[in-house]
Amino acid sequence: MRNRIWQVSTALFFALAALLVFGTFASQAAPSEHVAATDDSTTLSAIQARRIISIPFGIDDTLRLSEDGQIVHVTGHAECPPEGETYRIQVTVTQDDTRARARGRTAASCADTSWAAAANQQGPNSFTPGPAEVCAKALIHTNEGGAITFRWCKAVTLQE
Numbered sequence: 001m002r003n004r005i006w007q008v009s010t011a012l013f014f015a016l017a018a019l020l021v022f023g024t025f026a027s028q029a030a031p032s033e034h035v036a037a038t039d040d041s042t043t044l045s046a047i048q049a050r051r052i053i054s055i056p057f058g059i060d061d062t063l064r065l066s067e068d069g070q071i072v073h074v075t076g077h078a079e080c081p082p083e084g085e086t087y088r089i090q091v092t093v094t095q096d097d098t099r100a101r102a103r104g105r106t107a108a109s110c111a112d113t114s115w116a117a118a119a120n121q122q123g124p125n126s127f128t129p130g131p132a133e134v135c136a137k138a139l140i141h142t143n144e145g146g147a148i149t150f151r152w153c154k155a156v157t158l159q160e
Helices: 002-029
Strands: 032-037 043-048 062-065 071-077 084-095 100-109 114-121 130-142 147-159
Touching: 071 084, 071 100, 071 130, 084 114
Parallel strands: 062 147
Antiparallel strands: 032 043, 062 071, 071 114, 084 100, 084 130, 100 114, 130 147
């Protein structure tokens, strides 16, 4: 009986903790209310949207390709966690139709909200305009001396 009480108590504790965490995130993502005065001194309530990036690092949908097809200019957005100072991003671009592959990297301060890396062709095959895939790894250096890693891939379109 004691064991059963312990199991139920533990389950209730974790359920309440999950609700608390969910409630905290939900309140941060919810729109805030803004009160504004009009010319005739009446007040109105309105909803003001806040930009929240759900994915801390991303890759743009369309990427620029060099005329010779040997360099892919990969760009994207970045949002470090609060403890982040700097980040490094490594990218790999592949194109199934041409069997082309490219690699590149960049580094920046967490104050920067966008990034760019030139991915250079690896091997004999060049890229052509059209569909490709970019996989990336972001390594964020924290102000405590630690590191956080994000990995992601995205289907993109290459254009000259």
